[in-house]
Amino acid sequence: xxxxxxxxDEVIEKLRAGDEVYxxxxxxxxxxxxxxxxxxxxxxNQPLPFDIKGQIIYYVGPTPAKPxxxxxxxxxxxxxxMDPYTPMLLEAGLKGMIxxxxxxxxxxxxxxxxxxxxxxxxxxxxxLIARTIKSVKVVAYDDLGAxxxxxxxxxxFPAFVVNDIYGNDLMLDxxxxxxxxx
Amino acid sequence: MRxxxxxxxxxxxxxxxxxxxxxxxxxVLNALKRSRKLETSSIGQRVLDQIxxxxxxARNDSVPMCQDTGMVVVFLEIxxxxxxxxxxxxxxxxxxxxxxxxxYLRKSVVKHPLDRVNTGDNTPAVIHTKIVMGNSLTITLAxxxxxxxxxxxxxxxxxxxxxxxxxxxxxxxxxxxxxxxxPPIIVGVGIGGTFEKCAMLAKEALMRPIDDVSDDPIARKxxxxxxxxxxxxxxxxxxxxxTQTALAVKVNVYPCHIASxxxxxxxxxxxxxxxxxxx
Ligand code: SF4
Numbered sequence: 084x085x086x087x088x089x090x091x092d093e094v095i096e097k098l099r100a101g102d103e104v105y106x107x108x109x110x111x112x113x114x115x116x117x118x119x120x121x122x123x124x125x126x127x128n129q130p131l132p133f134d135i136k137g138q139i140i141y142y143v144g145p146t147p148a149k150p151x152x153x154x155x156x157x158x159x160x161x162x163x164x165m166d167p168y169t170p171m172l173l174e175a176g177l178k179g180m181i182x183x184x185x186x187x188x189x190x191x192x193x194x195x196x197x198x199x200x201x202x203x204x205x206x207x208x209x210x211l212i213a214r215t216i217k218s219v220k221v222v223a224y225d226d227l228g229a230x231x232x233x234x235x236x237x238x239x240f241p242a243f244v245v246n247d248i249y250g251n252d253l254m255l256d257x258x259x260x261x262x263x264x265x
Numbered sequence: 266m267r268x269x270x271x272x273x274x275x276x277x278x279x280x281x282x283x284x285x286x287x288x289x290x291x292x293v294l295n296a297l298k299r300s301r302k303l304e305t306s307s308i309g310q311r312v313l314d315q316i317x318x319x320x321x322x323a324r325n326d327s328v329p330m331c332q333d334t335g336m337v338v339v340f341l342e343i344x345x346x347x348x349x350x351x352x353x354x355x356x357x358x359x360x361x362x363x364x365x366x367x368x369y370l371r372k373s374v375v376k377h378p379l380d381r382v383n384t385g386d387n388t389p390a391v392i393h394t395k396i397v398m399g400n401s402l403t404i405t406l407a408x409x410x411x412x413x414x415x416x417x418x419x420x421x422x423x424x425x426x427x428x429x430x431x432x433x434x435x436x437x438x439x440x441x442x443x444x445x446x447x448p449p450i451i452v453g454v455g456i457g458g459t460f461e462k463c464a465m466l467a468k469e470a471l472m473r474p475i476d477d478v479s480d481d482p483i484a485r486k487x488x489x490x491x492x493x494x495x496x497x498x499x500x501x502x503x504x505x506x507x508t509q510t511a512l513a514v515k516v517n518v519y520p521c522h523i524a525s526x527x528x529x530x531x532x533x534x535x536x537x538x539x540x541x542x543x544x
Binding site for chain 1: 306328330499
């Protein structure tokens with residue numbers, strides 16, 4: 084299924100855990116250090132450096148771009164490290180996250196509450212994903228280097244819906260289906 | 266005595282860093298293709314398709330297959346008949362520095378584990394040396410990502426835990442890790458020796474070719490049984506559910522004290538990168 088950003092409630096309502104999606108539009112990169120700063124701004128009632136409403140944050144720390152390229156390999160990093168910051172960002176209007184691995188229960192609850200989706204991209208598929216990134220622009224925290232917040236223009240970025248707004252969880256549900264007890 | 270030039274070592278390490286990160290080994294690629302055929306979950310099949318496609322893109326375009334280009338682990342086998350009159354650790358680190366710079370690889374090493382300032386050049390490497398007979402220097406280099414390394418562990422079991430205790434420890438470790446170490450994984454198990462020795466055994470086990478089977482009958486039985494049982498856990502590629510959680514299990518053993526049973530489980534993600542050169 085092809086989807087575009089920013090995400091609308093209409094699209095979000097259609098997505099189900101297990102759906103394979105191709106994302107087109109702008110997405111924003113952020114990992115640990117950037118998350119910390121975003122949440123500090125929110126706590127102090129200050130504006131964020133980009134309009135987060137309806138947007139998707141991608142947890143990524145790419146390799147350096149080769150000469151002539153705009154980005155290096157750019158696969159997802161482990162999402163769980165961002166969990167403590169996530170509920171506040173969801174409350175501020177964030178609608179999607181892309182990373183790898185499972186989320187904490189309190190994040191899943193916050194996703195149901197604020198109608199947001201957690202997508203997983205394939206960990207270690209950095210070369211494949213990089214091909215879908217068409218432009219890269221630093222929008223905040225240049226001083227963080229590889230961890231600065233970047234706006235990526237993506238076309239058909241491949242991902243899977245892990246947590247939908249109905250409380251379904253691809254990893255938990257599908258895993259038990261393939262679990263063979265002795 | 267054979268003299269091995271410093272430049273030769275520096276250049277070899279630089280090349281190994283780059284090649285390991287760009288070019289997946291055939292044994293791993295073939296194992297991924299095999300698991301694609303065996304996978305029954307449709308989402309698992311799609312994940313494996315993307316992993317294989319990714320590895321081929323990386324190979325063709327000469328780019329890193331994964332953005333976590335790892336901390337470099339080096340195994341040196343130093344022949345007793347070679348002569349070196351320079352600091353070989355320093356030569357290796359120079360090779361790593363050059364490789365990560367010239368290969369556009371990510372610098373993922375912090376100088377101090379607690380104040381966490383990046384060294385900026387991915388040095389130092391973790392270097393293990395072994396003296397062997399002969400007049401060559403063998404360098405095996407493995408960039409190791411954090412995702413799978415973080416899911417690894419060492420546990421001092423008691424002799425009474427035995428064979429079944431070891432199996433349970435491995436299965437529990439993998440079940441707890443679920444999708445985090447980027448399955449399909451390769452599992453290195455070290456059994457015996459001491460606390461530190463079993464960790465080395467597990468790491469060395471991961472350097473074995475993927476289709477290699479242990480010549481120790483008990484280890485071989487463990488390898489077979491564990492692979493089957495891991496793949497019954499249901500975790501599947503990337504933890505999305507499926508039958509292909511592990512590509513292989515490698516068990517290395519060593520004698521140990523009458524009162525102990527050290528066991529290490531070292532997990533390797535599907536981006537299983539290691540390259541070897543004999544100088
Ligand atoms: S666990 Fe391996 S494949 Fe996954 S992100 Fe880390 S290095 Fe890459």
